[in-house]
Amino acid sequence: MGRKNNKETDTIKITNQEGLALATDPQPFDEGLAQLQEASDHLFDLAQEGSCQITAYHRDRVVFSVKIKLPIEGKIEDLISDLISKRQEVEAPPTTDESVDGEAETASETASEPVSTGDTMAVDTTPKRTREKPHRTTVKGAKRMTVKRPSISLPKISHRVLKRFITVAALLILAGGFLFGTKLAVDAYNAPPTYAALMKQGSYVEAGKLYPARRDEVRKKLTAQSNVKQLIKFQRSYPKAETAFDLAYLQHDWPQVIKTSSQVTLSQERQIKLAVAYVHTKQFDAAVLINEQLKSKTLSEVIALGYVRQKDFDKAQKINDDLKDSTINQAIEVGKKYAAGIDAFNKIANDPQQSAEKRQQAKETVKTFEHALSTLGESRSSNS
Structure with missing residues (x-):
């Protein structure tokens, strides 16, 4: 069974921090544990280490104080729960023997009481049972006089009442510790998995x-x-x-x-991806505009080859004037030859004066050249 969180009485203080930057003032227990858990997870993600001193209070009473190293493999709540359990094992109240002698108890209760000292005050240290009566001096012809000494009476507490008070206090402390530990255990059981654990699985x-x-x-x-x-x-x-x-x-x-x-x-990475998309959709002019900011040599090569495959040799040559790439220069020359061949064989394929066989052969040649031109430099473009 958990207990309600009391922010005034259940607090935690995190001091002597190394590798951490948490608040050092006392704070509500649950919030302190949450900060420690988050710090542990953060150190785990960064593969770093840290340490701190944890001091827990219950009604301004120190429950425990321990130094821990972070990150930990489990949950902070589990660690605290173990500490509370160990604390309870050593907090058993001491047994007090009851007084069996009524007279001894009475004698202790009626022991002499301290009296304020001063010019007219004295301290009476004689037990009442053995106190002798003061000697009286009688003077003939004089009246009998008695001196009344002032005294201060303090409240008397018997050993039995004191013993009961200590027993009740010890039981309350143990009960509070038990409830405190139970709450931590329940919180640990109900705590959601950490971000790092979810990502790992x-x-x-x-x-x-x-x-x-x-x-x-x-x-x-x-x-x-x-x-x-x-x-x-x-x-x-x-x-x-x-x-x-x-x-x-x-x-x-x-x-x-x-x-x-x-x-x-559009970050730089997304601009590159967008330019690649324009290349694959044969929108080379748009890719060129993006690459004016990126100034990517690889992207320029891909765009130039794209222009070659579209028979736009002038634009390809303009890009290669800056690149001075021999492979692209060769692709431009080969592309021009393919384009010329396609035009020539298209004329034959459409010439009615040619035989049907020659026209068919010309059509097949056109298909071959068009495929060769459309895949020219493709191995280089595919790396984009």
């Missing part, structure tokens, strides 16, 4: 649900891994334009890449 959708602020991290990781299957599931649960863009690129859905590009922030 591949529960990406669950990680996005429990840690919505880190959904972008999940998307980037799945994109970097080219994990199309999980990225599709993640997009279904948490639709976002950035995820749609990345997913379209991984699936080579070039029209979708171009379509979603207007809905996302």
